[in-house]
Amino acid sequence: MKALKIIVLAKQVPDTRNVGKDAMKADGTVNRAALAAIFNPEDLNALELALQLKDKVKGSTLTILTMGPGRAAEVIREGLYRGADNGILLTDRKFAGSDTLATSYALAQTIKKMKDFDVVFAGRQAIDGDTAQVGPQVADKLNIPQITYAEEIVDVNDKEIIIKRRLDRGVEVVSSSKPVLITVHSSAPDCRPRNAKLLMKYKHSKTVTEVQDMSEDYLDIYQTRPYLKIEEWSVNDIEVEDRALGLGGSPTKVKKIENVVFKAKESKKLTPLDEDIDDLMKELIENHTIG
Amino acid sequence: MNNIFVYCEIEDREIADVSLELLTKGKTLANQLSCKLEAILLGSDINGLENQLYKYGVDVVHTGDDKRLSPYLTLPHTKIIMELFAKEKPQVGLFGATSVGRDLAPRIASAMKCGLTADCTSLEIGEHYDKKTDTKYENLLYQIRPAFGGNIVATIINPETRPQLATVREGVMKMEVYDEAYKGELKKINVDELFDDSDFVVKVIERHMESKKVNIKNAGIIVAGGYGVGSKENFKLLYNLAEVLGAEVGASRAAVDAGFSEHERQIGQTGITVRPKLYIACGISGQIQHRAGMTDSSMVISINTDDKAPINQIADYVITGDISETIPKMIKYYKKNSK
CATH class of the missing domain: 3.40.50.1220 (TPP-binding domain)
Incomplete structure (x- = not known):
């Protein structure tokens, strides 16, 4: 069958499991610089399904698209190590403070600029927001159908793609014409590990901004090996209205942020000693909590 | 015009609990805002189901009844709601944070260029003063949710865009009958005239739904x-x-x-x-x-x-x-x- 152009939307996210005090800025937005950054887990599931599709349809190409600060180029390198063909880092100060609507607008405009595409994959949601909104919103802006919560590619042919999707209370197998956007659920297979050869090939891949800090020796190599160049796009590379970007283009505003304060209860401290547990169970039975 | 709309989901010929919970909350908000509560009910062979809704204080039920509306598909449901919202201009739209609601609500938010907050744990009505523009906003929907790994609780508002959209998980809001004798109005949408072939490029081939095996929600x-x-x-x-x-x-x-x-x-x-x-x-x-x-x-x-x-x-x-x-x-x- 005809080769496919596949795009994977991936996000570098702060590891919300390890949040320190400096995590929030005064305006209520996230201070990403203060946190460890990781490849959003469900985007890795999305990458795996995309790689499987690429394996199935010979000659297909896979591009990773990520929006974020300069260091988000790391997400693209991780994709290259696993089998992606190339990547685009979309980065600009004007994107700062984007909510899901402004983010999906910027991503959709970038995809339009990339012209031909057949299947766009994205993780169902990112762990820093858990909104699951960007995927469907990009699909809307591209005016293409969406299949959410995919866990398996059942089949693909020139006419359609068939996907098994995970619902709250069951599974569904659906077919769609292409182009289509597919969001991927964590129940999809884990992403394959880095490939040693690809790691060697791409470990020195860099964006133009990253290259600026490099030695002349590196630049010589960079010039002769075009695959080392990671595309870096700014608002100037896509057609966008500035007022639809960033904080200004975001209809949702953070009115208030409250740190979580516990209303501490007077709790009874117990040990696992027989006497304590015996007393506890007696008490719970007597006050009809159990039994 | 400018009422509160709740998208209701149907499960096994019954209205889903999460939808009834949203109607209960929606009624409280509607009373605070002195506006009406309206429900959207889309499916196949749903005649009479609207009668399950009125007692939650629903003033208008909009129904769309068509074989092609069940099982749920993103595009036809989106299209009907978009038409309805364009005509009725709701101030608030509420969806269950279910596989359906989380698929549908962002699509609508994107098309209408309005704000959407996922997984709210509380919804309130409040005001807001914007210092930069010296503008005072009244009767905004406060969309309250834990954010950022749960280290903070954020209150989100959409000062400029309407409708203000939010999703809420099942069980978060309480379900409570407003008035057993409450009577609302039924408005049928002629969905057939809205559809064209491009709304059906996604087709459901197979579907296996499990009944709820686990009943944690009501466990003592x-x-x-x-x-x-x-x-x-x-x-x-x-x-x-x-x-x-x-x-x-x-x-x-x-x-x-x-x-x-x-x-x-x-x-x-x-x-x-x-x-x-x-x-x-x-x-x-x-x-x-x-x-x-x-x-x-x-x-x-x-x-x-x-x-x-x-x-x-x-x-x-x-x-x-x-x-x-x-x-x-x-x-x-x-x-x-x-x-």
Whole structure:
């Protein structure tokens, strides 16, 4: 069958499991610089399904698209190590403070600029927001159908793609014409590990901004090996209205942020000693909590 | 015009609980705003289902009845709601944070260029003053949710865009009949004239729905495990205790992510909200997203090796120790004392 152009939307996210005090800025937005950054887990599931599709349809190409600060180029390198063909880092100060609507607008405009595409994959949601909104919103802006919560590619042919999707209370197998956007659920297979050869090939891949800090020796190599160049796009590379970007283009505003304060209860401290547990169970039975 | 709209989901010819919960909340908000509450009901062969809605204080039910509307497909449902919203200009639109609502609401928010907040744990009406533009906004929907790994609670507003959209998980809001005799109006949408072939490029080939195996939501006693339980094997201890107490087993997100328990048992902001009379938290640290789902429990027992686990602060009893030691003793002494 005809080769496919596949795009994977991936996000570098702060590891919300390890949040320190400096995590929030005064305006209520996230201070990403203060946190460890990781490849959003469900985007890795999305990458795996995309790689499987690429394996199935010979000659297909896979591009990773990520929006974020300069260091988000790391997400693209991780994709290259696993089998992606190339990547685009979309980065600009004007994107700062984007909510899901402004983010999906910027991503959709970038995809339009990339012209031909057949299947766009994205993780169902990112762990820093858990909104699951960007995927469907990009699909809307591209005016293409969406299949959410995919866990398996059942089949693909020139006419359609068939996907098994995970619902709250069951599974569904659906077919769609292409182009289509597919969001991927964590129940999809884990992403394959880095490939040693690809790691060697791409470990020195860099964006133009990253290259600026490099030695002349590196630049010589960079010039002769075009695959080392990671595309870096700014608002100037896509057609966008500035007022639809960033904080200004975001209809949702953070009115208030409250740190979580516990209303501490007077709790009874117990040990696992027989006497304590015996007393506890007696008490719970007597006050009809159990039994 | 400018009313509150709730998108209602249908499960096995019944209105889904989450939709009735949203209607209950929607009615409270509508009364505060002195506006009407309207429901949207789309499906196949749904004649008469609207009668399940009026008693929640629904003033208008918009129905779309067509074979092609069930099972749910993104594009046709989106199209009908877009048409309706364009005509009715709601100020608030509420959706269940279900596989359907989370697929549909963002599509609508994108097309209407309006704000949407996912997984709200509370909805309130309030005002806002914007210093930069010296503008005062009244009667905004405060969309309140834990954010950012649960370390903060954020109040989100959409000052400029309408409708203000939000999704809410099942069980977060209470379900309460407003007035048994309440009478609303039925408005049928002629959906056929809206559709064209491009709305049906996605087709459902197969569908296997399971009835709810787990009934955590209404359980009186819950034994819940967290990452600290350590393994799927250790979760059996929780099942043993649950069996003896007549309880259900729940899990924190960390435990589900680690593969110790099934997703349908997940309690918290991105899972189920529970209000049992007794909640036994085993090896659960108690991040706010988890507490958002169990904070209304009448009594909480925390078993944790870490005596500084956040959950201990909302626990009535804190047992500092290992579950493998504690749980068998709880079973032993329950059996001894209940006879």
